[in-house]
Amino acid sequence: MLGISHALSGAAVGLAVAGFGSHLIAVPATAGSVLTFAAVCAGAALLPDLDHPSSTATRRFSWASVVASRVVRPFSALLYRLTRDSRDTGRGTHRGITHTALFAVLIGVLINLGSARWGAPVVLGTLFVCLALAIKGLDALVPGPPSLVIAAGLTYAADQWVPGGTAGTAGWLGAAVALGMLVHALGDAVTESGVPLLWPLPIRRRRWYPIGSPRALRFRAGGPVETVVVGPLLTVATLALAVLVVPGVLPFALAMRDHVERLLTSG
Template identity: 35%
Template sequence: MGPAHAASGLAAGALTLGLAAAHLGIDRPLEQLAWVVACGGFAYLPDLDQKGSTAGSMWGPPTRALSRVIGVLARRHRGGTHDLVVAPLVFGVLAAFAASNHWSALVVLALAIGLALHSVAQLVPGDTEKTALGNLVVSFLAAWWLTRQGVVLPWLPVAVAGGVVVHVLGDALTTDGVPVPFTTWLRKKPLTVGLRLFRAGRGPEPLLQYFVFPVLTVLGLVRYVGPVRHLLTPLV
C-alpha cells in the first residue's frame, strides 16, 4: 500500500546516501535530506496509474488529471507503471527533461514532497497536509525553500527511477505480482511475476512499514548525515 511504499523509499534513500555522495555529489546535509524525501515520494509514484487512487487525490484536480493520463498509458493498475524496465526508464527520462529547467525541476521536487507527505499524513499532527490545497502549498513552499538554499537537482532522474524500482520490487512481494517487462502492451492480459508472499496491506507489511523501514531510515541518516548523527547517536 502507499504508505509502505513511501516508507520503503525513504529507507532506500537513506541507505544509498553513500552511493549518492560518491556518484552524484550529494554530500551536504540539506541535499541529503532532499534526496531521501525524493526517494520516498517517488516510491509512491507508480500508483498514480489508478483512477481514484489516494495518490491521485493529493492535489485535487491537477493530480486527478495526471492520474487519468498515466492510467490510460499504463493500460491498467499495476500495468505499465509497474514494468521494472519501462517504468523507471520513462519516468527517469521525463524527470531528466524537467531537471534541465529550474521551474520544472521545482515542480517535480514538489511532487515528490507532496507524495511523501500524503503517504505519511496519518502520522503527522494536524489536518493541513491532509487537504489538497494544504499539501499543494506546503509541498511547493518546501521545494522552493530547498532550491533557495542551494539544493541542486540534477540527481532528480536518479531519484525518480530509483523510487519506481523500489515500488515495483515491493509489489513483486505481493500475491498480485508485477507485469513481466513489455507484456502490458504486447498482451491483452499481461504475464505477471513475483514472489507472492502476502497480500498487499496484510502479512508482514505493517511490521515493515512501522518498524523495519523507519529503523533502516534512521540508521542510514545516522550513518551518513553529520547533524543527524550528532543528534541521534547517543539515543541510537
C-alpha cells in the first residue's frame, strides 16, 4: 500500500482503539491521550518499510534512518537464511522481519518499558518521530511547511495545549507502535504480495509463509482500487472517528453547526 493509505489506516485504527477501548476497560480518555495514541499509530504504520531503501521511513530522517535501514535489511536477510524452511523462497530483505507480528510486539514492549522508565523524553520522542512519518505519508493531503517542522509543532501542542496532554500515555504508548506496525502488515497482506505475519510458525513447510487475503480480493499497491476506493474510504473513516471518539470534538462540531445555521438564518 501507499504511504498515505498506511498512515490513514493507522490513524483510523488508533482512534477506534483509543476511543472505544477506553470505555471497555473503564479508563477515562482525554483528548490528549486519544490523539497521541492515534498519531503514534499512524506514524508507526509506516515503520515496517524501513527494510526498503526508498521508503518514507528510510528517507525521512536523513542519514539516521538510512543507517537504520542498512542495519535492518541485512539483519532481516540473515534471520531469513537462518530460519527458512524447505519451501521458503526469496531473500528476506523486504517484507521480512519488520512485517511480522513478533517484531511489532517486541518493538512495542521496548517502547512501553522505555516510556515507563524515562517518561516524557521517550513519549515525546516517539510522538515526534511517528508524527513526522505520518505527515510525510500524507504529503498529498498536507502541503505546506516541511513535515519535521509540523511534527515538532504538533508534538509541542499535544503536550502543552491539548486537554490531558501526553503524560498519561507513558507505559503503554508502545501498544500504539505495535498496533500501527500490525496495521501496516495487514494492509500489505491485501495487496498482490502477502507478508510473513506469523513468522516463525511453520505453515506448509514455510516459516516465512506470506499471509494474504483471498487472491480475488487483492489489489495492486498504488492502483485504481487503492487510489479511488480505499484511500477515500480511509479518509472519511478517520475524520468520522476523530469527531466521534476524541473528547470535546463532537460538542464543538455540533456547536459550530448550530452557529452556522444561525448565521444562515439571520442572513
